[in-house]
Amino acid sequence: MSVGPERTTSLRSRGAGLADPVAQLARLDALQLEGGDFAAAVATAGYPAGLTPGRLEVFQINVGRLCNMTCRHCHVDAGPDRTVENMDRATIDACLAALDRTEAHTVDLTGGAPELNPHFRYLVDQCVARGKHVVDRCNLTVLLLPKYADLPEWFAERGVEVVCSLPHFRKLSTDAQRGDGTFERSIEALGRLNAAGYGRGDPRRVLTLMHNPAGAFLPGGQASMEREWKAALLRNHGVTFDRLIALNNMPISRYLEWLESSGNTQAYVEKLVGAFNPAAVGGLMCRNTLSVSWDGTLHDCDFNQMLDLPSAVPTPNVRDIDLDALARRRVVTARHCFGCTAGAGSSCGGATSKEG
Numbered sequence: 001m002s003v004g005p006e007r008t009t010s011l012r013s014r015g016a017g018l019a020d021p022v023a024q025l026a027r028l029d030a031l032q033l034e035g036g037d038f039a040a041a042v043a044t045a046g047y048p049a050g051l052t053p054g055r056l057e058v059f060q061i062n063v064g065r066l067c068n069m070t071c072r073h074c075h076v077d078a079g080p081d082r083t084v085e086n087m088d089r090a091t092i093d094a095c096l097a098a099l100d101r102t103e104a105h106t107v108d109l110t111g112g113a114p115e116l117n118p119h120f121r122y123l124v125d126q127c128v129a130r131g132k133h134v135v136d137r138c139n140l141t142v143l144l145l146p147k148y149a150d151l152p153e154w155f156a157e158r159g160v161e162v163v164c165s166l167p168h169f170r171k172l173s174t175d176a177q178r179g180d181g182t183f184e185r186s187i188e189a190l191g192r193l194n195a196a197g198y199g200r201g202d203p204r205r206v207l208t209l210m211h212n213p214a215g216a217f218l219p220g221g222q223a224s225m226e227r228e229w230k231a232a233l234l235r236n237h238g239v240t241f242d243r244l245i246a247l248n249n250m251p252i253s254r255y256l257e258w259l260e261s262s263g264n265t266q267a268y269v270e271k272l273v274g275a276f277n278p279a280a281v282g283g284l285m286c287r288n289t290l291s292v293s294w295d296g297t298l299h300d301c302d303f304n305q306m307l308d309l310p311s312a313v314p315t316p317n318v319r320d321i322d323l324d325a326l327a328r329r330r331v332v333t334a335r336h337c338f339g340c341t342a343g344a345g346s347s348c349g350g351a352t353s354k355e356g
Helices: 021-029 038-044 089-099 120-129 151-158 171-178 182-195 222-237 253-262 265-274 302-306 323-328 335-341
Strands: 058-062 106-110 133-138 161-165 207-211 243-246 289-292
Touching: 021 253, 021 335, 038 335, 058 089, 058 302, 089 120, 106 120, 120 133, 120 151, 151 182, 161 182, 171 182, 182 207, 182 222, 207 222, 222 243, 253 265, 265 335, 289 302, 302 335
Parallel strands: 058 106, 058 289, 106 133, 133 161, 161 207, 207 243
Antiparallel strands: none
């Protein structure tokens, strides 16, 4: 029996019912959960009127759902077949124009595999020219494709932080999620990043690994895991990295499909609700991040983006961005949000608090 999700094909390509975000939200809403009202939960954490945004620090751009991999835990339902949802040059330029009007110091590029977007290098260069800290969310294996083999050095020249998805420092857990052979390819890619100066303590060449559990459980303590991972990867594979972030699996998209097929949905969501940590709420990414979809739609976070939940403003599009309306909005929430407030909290930057 598998210890966790395995590589698959996209929900969209299979015509699966859970390809529809409405169906995903309905499935979560149908669960009988004690304490399962997220708005009531955040009220106990000091937000009786709902979550409100703080200072905008991170401008996150999802450039598309095209990916060279099809991982079973993927909340984006990305894959090689997702060729339509790919940000065009006009929308990228609209993102840059909007970015110029904000005080965001970081541009977080995600996908799919963001590197596969034909305008990716243009976007990175434009953000670097603006003095922004650029984060590339990389699946590692894309760096082994011939067309992208120069990216480690190209990133290093521009000071791009590379945040790499690696489910575990052990082969079994990584390949269980991402397919046979993925772990070895990931190690090879990490070696190439190390050779380009990443993972060696250089603040301009930061290499971050992102862990998410292989099964229906929460990650361990982020700080202790980082020490364990650094020791194991150096000892067994000779590769190094700078920091580790841990991400709770969100019960949506392909991970929700695995929960359903393995009979773990009720128990896992109960675990998220039961592990609600009020101290994690203040650091949620929806409070300091604006997420832009491939078509320019604005969302409060990348998870809301995948559930087609736009920001609660009159014109939620990057082409007509209204910063005043965004500052006054209430963050859109639903039951999936318990995934970000469980345990030490979870965000694109890792834990949002000390463990509760």
